[in-house]
Amino acid sequence: MLRTHELNVKQDVDSLFHPYTPLARQRETGPLVITRGDGVYVEDDQGRRYLEGMSGLWCTALGFSEPRLTEAAARQMNRLPYYQLFGGRANEPSIELSHRLIEKTRHLGMEKAMFANSGSEANDQAVKMIWYYFNAIGKPTKKKLIARERGYHGVTVMSASLTGLPGNHADFDLPIGERVLRTACPSFYHYAQPGETEAAFTNRIVSELEALILREGADTIAAFFAEPLQGAGGVIIPPPGYWAQVQALLREHDILLVADEVITGFGRTGQWFGCDTYQIQPDMMSLAKALSSSYLPISATLVSAKVYAGLTQGSTRNGLFSHGVTYAGHPVCAAVAIETLKIYEERDLVRHVQQIAPHFQQRLQAMTQHPMVHATRGIGLIGAMELVQDKASRRLFDPASGIVARVLSAGLEVGVIYRPLRDTMALCPPLIINSAQIDELFDKLTLALNMALADARHAGLMP
Numbered sequence: 001m002l003r004t005h006e007l008n009v010k011q012d013v014d015s016l017f018h019p020y021t022p023l024a025r026q027r028e029t030g031p032l033v034i035t036r037g038d039g040v041y042v043e044d045d046q047g048r049r050y051l052e053g054m055s056g057l058w059c060t061a062l063g064f065s066e067p068r069l070t071e072a073a074a075r076q077m078n079r080l081p082y083y084q085l086f087g088g089r090a091n092e093p094s095i096e097l098s099h100r101l102i103e104k105t106r107h108l109g110m111e112k113a114m115f116a117n118s119g120s121e122a123n124d125q126a127v128k129m130i131w132y133y134f135n136a137i138g139k140p141t142k143k144k145l146i147a148r149e150r151g152y153h154g155v156t157v158m159s160a161s162l163t164g165l166p167g168n169h170a171d172f173d174l175p176i177g178e179r180v181l182r183t184a185c186p187s188f189y190h191y192a193q194p195g196e197t198e199a200a201f202t203n204r205i206v207s208e209l210e211a212l213i214l215r216e217g218a219d220t221i222a223a224f225f226a227e228p229l230q231g232a233g234g235v236i237i238p239p240p241g242y243w244a245q246v247q248a249l250l251r252e253h254d255i256l257l258v259a260d261e262v263i264t265g266f267g268r269t270g271q272w273f274g275c276d277t278y279q280i281q282p283d284m285m286s287l288a289k290a291l292s293s294s295y296l297p298i299s300a301t302l303v304s305a306k307v308y309a310g311l312t313q314g315s316t317r318n319g320l321f322s323h324g325v326t327y328a329g330h331p332v333c334a335a336v337a338i339e340t341l342k343i344y345e346e347r348d349l350v351r352h353v354q355q356i357a358p359h360f361q362q363r364l365q366a367m368t369q370h371p372m373v374h375a376t377r378g379i380g381l382i383g384a385m386e387l388v389q390d391k392a393s394r395r396l397f398d399p400a401s402g403i404v405a406r407v408l409s410a411g412l413e414v415g416v417i418y419r420p421l422r423d424t425m426a427l428c429p430p431l432i433i434n435s436a437q438i439d440e441l442f443d444k445l446t447l448a449l450n451m452a453l454a455d456a457r458h459a460g461l462m463p
């Protein structure tokens with residue numbers, strides 16, 4: 001049976017339980033069904049084409065039609081579709097992928113890679129490794145984890161507990177337990193006090209972190225989880241000096257640093273990793289998304305030699321390291337990830353980002369000329385705009401007015417996809433985007449904003 005748009009809508013609203021979706025409204029709005037991809041574009045089941053300004057969920061770095069990735073998957077699928085890593089077994093793609101990842105992160109102190117399937121799982125297993133590590137090295141009181149307001153680390157019970165967004169906790173009975181401590185989000189735009197300089201703001205939030213550590217006792221705190229720049233929390237770019245100060249504090253108190261590079265990894269910020277961009281020396285790293293350009297699910301938790309030595313000690317005591325998922329190091333996903341890394345290198349995608357980012361950032365910054373855009377921020381090929389009803393007072397639109405939602409729907413009408421995070425519009429296009437496509441992205445975004453502005457004026461919300 002040939003699928004039609006009508007059949008898609010009917011079966012979707014009847015049977016598909018959508019993640020991150022207002023469930024009742026889904027029945028009325030129905031789905032946007034994407035059926036094919038072409039470079040930075042996707043097409044829906046009615047033949048409409050969109051420039052995908054979010055790389056799906058911040059993830060399809062190589063766009064939506066890279067033949068080398070589909071061929072790599074087919075080759076591996078035909079040769080060996082599955083084999084596990086438990087009990088010292090291995091498959092060749094996961095060996096090669098771990099080798100390549102460690103080569104790429106050795107300068108950041110990484111030594112070993114454990115695979116999983118999603119960013120959430122990478123963080124979840126990082127937490128288990130941290131607890132196991134401190135038990136193994138004889139510091140069993142070090143258990144608490146510090147994570148930041150607006151941080152995003154995933155949705156499994158533990159990673160959602162680390163996530164610092166209220167929507168991920170409400171009615172899910174999260175965060176779990178007493179082990180997660182919350183510290184400030186480093187957004188000068190949102191949280192600076194009146195008259196505060198950026199340097200004073202940074203000093204203040206780092207002092208608050210220090211006070212938290214002293215209050216709780218460093219001997220109870222195991223690790224600090226953070227994205228080099230916060231993605232889903234609103235594309236929050238850390239102020240200069242923030243990372244240097246935070247790291248000095250963590251080192252002083254023997255607190256491990258987990259860099260969640262699920263969005264920032266593999267060129268997004270104009271360097272291979274966010275850790276390179278912000279001079280972060282982590283103890284562990286979480287990778288996913290662009291690791292395989294998201295053509296197949298795969299994630300990794302990288303650990304330093306020090307952490308791995310502790311885990312080895314614990315495993316000797318317990319007989320084995322009793323953790324791992326069936327699909328960890330799945331050979332087909334690993335083969336696609338290897339091919340992805342090869343393409344990044346062969347095409348020097350990091351350099352491409354460095355070359356194209358100034359144009360992206362200049363067009364982004366120019367959006368502040370629009371009456372609804374109060375501020376923008378970004379780095380590399382990631383950015384965001386703050387939408388306001390009134391620039392002078394920074395008054396936000398009442399969600400009931402539907403104006404922010406209108407910016408999104410108008411975007412779809414003119415053929416561009418981006419992501420609203422509260423009143424922030426995020427942009428994170430595929431890394432392969434070219435200069436003309438960046439212009440198209442911002443021209444369409446401007447059109448969409450003008451359509452929403454017309455509605456806001458019509459409703460008497462703006463002059």
Ligand SMILES: Cc1ncc(COP(=O)(O)O)c(C=O)c1O
Nearest residue numbers: 118119120152153154260262263
């Ligand atoms: C920084 C970060 N960590 C973790 C995750 C969770 O990844 P996943 O959705 O693959 O579980 C995300 C997803 O957006 C993320 O942005």
